Amino acid sequence: MSPRHHPSDDILTAYTSGALEPGFGLVVGAHVEGCAHCRARVGAFEAASGAALEALPQAEVGVDALANVMGRLNEQAPIARTDARPFVERLSTKPKKWLAPGVWVAGVNTPHAPQNRVYLLSVASGGLTARHEHSGAEFCTVLKGAYRDELGVFAAGDFAAAEADLNHQPVVHGDETCLCLFATEGRLRPQGWLGKLAFRYADV
Ligand SMILES: [Zn+2]
Known part of the structure; x- marks a missing residue:
């Protein structure tokens, strides 16, 4: 059954950016790993922050800037799960x-x-x-x-x-x-x- 109680967006944003204390991040990660809803939220926050970072240094945003950003995001490897044991x-x-x-x-x-x-x-x-x-x-x-x-x-x-x-x-x-x-x-x-x-x- 899917989880019914989720971290707030504030907590997920802090988790995504690595701002949580490691122990607190571990507890959030235990939930996110088993929650498709929150994995999607984290993915969206990662994409948004990646796009923001990419946009910052650009003096001129060319027509293909978005395509470049999306291309780089797609190059990022998914988080490796080398250990398949339960959390x-x-x-x-x-x-x-x-x-x-x-x-x-x-x-x-x-x-x-x-x-x-x-x-x-x-x-x-x-x-x-x-x-x-x-x-x-x-x-x-x-x-x-x-x-x-x-x-x-x-x-x-x-x-x-x-x-x-x-x-x-x-x-x-x-x-x-x-x-x-x-x-x-x-x-x-x-x-x-x-x-x-x-x-x-x-x-x-
Ligand atoms: Zn969740």
Whole structure:
């Protein structure tokens, strides 16, 4: 099934231009890879920024300028996918830390700012989740299973960006274990013992 929750155009534009923090870009990439809709958006943003860059140095725009631009764009090789494994299996992670029955967290080895966290969180159906509030950004892409919160149901492939001041407690939706990739800014304030543990062990 196609994802129903997508990054905003602002986020996709920042992703396309490489302006996102690497961990946050990784979470967006996890969604884009499996979402034809967002791949098309990213392609359009790339073409638009490429055309803008090409147009800048031209003192005179000749009649064939557009043809030149389009020709160069077409020369660009598509993004190589040399590794056909599922996204989650291509991640380099720290060892799993079990927090509670059915709940584990694993930090992801990716360059990111030291105050940020990039991690996988797996919660079995019926498992505990951590109520937390945000004072910084949190990006999440669901890799397996589904969860629901006040904003709706988020299934495999869906993307969620939590705004500051959101205080929510997601719960696993359905019978399948829910596996999510998170990037959070360091100002996230976990509440309760499980949230504090998850935050500490995701410290990479
Ligand atoms: Zn999408």
